[in-house]
Amino acid sequence: MNRITSLKNPTVQLWREWVNDRKQREKDGVFPAEGEHMVQEALSCSCVKTLIVSEDDADRYAKCIEAANPNDVFIVSGHILSSLNSTKSPQGIMAFCHRRIHRPFLPHPGLFVALNAVQDPGNVGTILRTMDAAGFEALYIDDQCADPYSAKTIRATMGSIFRIPIIQSHDLVSDLKAMKDRGCQLIAGDLSGEDLFSRTPIPEQACILIGNEGRGLSEDLKVLANMRVRIPMPGSAESLNAAVSAGILIYDLLRERMKG
Amino acid sequence: MNRITSLKNPTVQLWREWVNDRKQREKDGVFPAEGEHMVQEALSCSCVKTLIVSEDDADRYAKCIEAANPNDVFIVSGHILSSLNSTKSPQGIMAFCHRRIHRPFLPHPGLFVALNAVQDPGNVGTILRTMDAAGFEALYIDDQCADPYSAKTIRATMGSIFRIPIIQSHDLVSDLKAMKDRGCQLIAGDLSGEDLFSRTPIPEQACILIGNEGRGLSEDLKVLANMRVRIPMPGSAESLNAAVSAGILIYDLLRERMKG
Structure with a gap:
């Protein structure tokens, strides 16, 4: 489990690029999932790359934290999470997820x-x-x-x-x-x-x-x-x-x- | 035709209330229509109360200006129009329109x-x-x-x-x-x-x-x-x-x- 308190931390800088820059998201094959419901969906399909939880909400989201690989969990100051979130009142939890790459021509009909x-x-x-x-x-x-x-x-x-x-x-x-x-x-x-x-x-x-x-x-x-x-x-x-x-x-x- | 250049003008203050405050909009029976297409629709149903055009765009929107009652037209500085608009790149024209009040129980089927x-x-x-x-x-x-x-x-x-x-x-x-x-x-x-x-x-x-x-x-x-x-x-x-x-x-x- 990791802790970050500064907005200037290079990891936070990278996260902000992932939020704001389509090209960087594409290059690194990631996407953001905001809020508890979306994080749960991400955990259940094992595609969480980074789980970010506000320090004030760590107890509330203990189950999500337990379900993730400890190395991938970051407990951060509230203002860091706010700076990454696209909604006005973020829920105190988000994840960056791995994309799956799908090629054209799926073999099955439908x-x-x-x-x-x-x-x-x-x-x-x-x-x-x-x-x-x-x-x-x-x-x-x-x-x-x-x-x-x-x-x-x-x-x-x-x-x-x-x-x-x-x-x-x-x-x-x-x-x-x-x-x-x-x-x-x-x-x-x-x-x-x-x-x-x-x-x-x-x-x-x-x-x-x-x-x-x-x-x-x-x-x-x-x-x-x-x-x-x-x-x-x-x-x-x-x-x-x-x-x-x-x-x-x-x-x-x-x-x-x-x-x- | 009227001209306003200051954000502090009381008329501009009222417009900002109309944009930001549902209660004030309701009280005065108005609503905003942003951009040329919506203003044209408002003009064609004769419900324009106030037509606001950015001074830089007055030539472009000459037809809309002609179609409105001159007393209702306000030519304003660009930053005033921007402050009233909900989109990032406003078109330089908007209107406030009269609401029609409809009561329950329309007599006709449908x-x-x-x-x-x-x-x-x-x-x-x-x-x-x-x-x-x-x-x-x-x-x-x-x-x-x-x-x-x-x-x-x-x-x-x-x-x-x-x-x-x-x-x-x-x-x-x-x-x-x-x-x-x-x-x-x-x-x-x-x-x-x-x-x-x-x-x-x-x-x-x-x-x-x-x-x-x-x-x-x-x-x-x-x-x-x-x-x-x-x-x-x-x-x-x-x-x-x-x-x-x-x-x-x-x-x-x-x-x-x-x-x-």
């Missing part, structure tokens, strides 16, 4: 989502949470998306970050084309697509494509898709929130699966 | 949503946006919910705040009971309800009830509801984001309406 330039961290995290509720396999995410490993994204996942594999795709068109070639149906959410409520049936293996909040999907992804579906909007709003759109499309597929 | 203690402003705003896309009538909102007129909520509505009436209910149970007595079916989103995918049909007039992010709906609202529906979660997540749940339930009703 249901997937792919995100193209989805900018809002809350949307990315919320979509992962919905996929986890609906039993989807994995999320493909391109380089223009918000960082799936930022504190804000992870908070929105409510723990799903530990369960749904994220595949960082550096060339989403070619990764999706490879999936299509193997029989996966690509379903694009698209304002000029066919009506969701009267679409044709979708086979066992499918991937829902969700585009940028303002511009939607890129043209090459629209062209690549097997089917483009439009969520009907009989009212006055011109578009839906990206996480809500994804939720409606995910549950539309699930309805077809579960009702047979 | 589809409604009622929120019980939904805490996140983004969720409240996103639900309003989804209702607007789906052609719903009005939103009931109780006193424990996030302020529907805060900058963050309004940003999430993407303009729907100007189209969907909001009924602030000080006693949601009795307001919903009155709707039920008039033949409106109350549909509660509830983790222990019947399966959404095999629910019984829902009549013409209905209201979807959405509860708090952590606790769900209050017991008395669950008891009052005609039907309690559970969104199936065959995966591992224990719950869905409130705005995503609402979106799935709203589109489930719409599917029934549109497919006949």
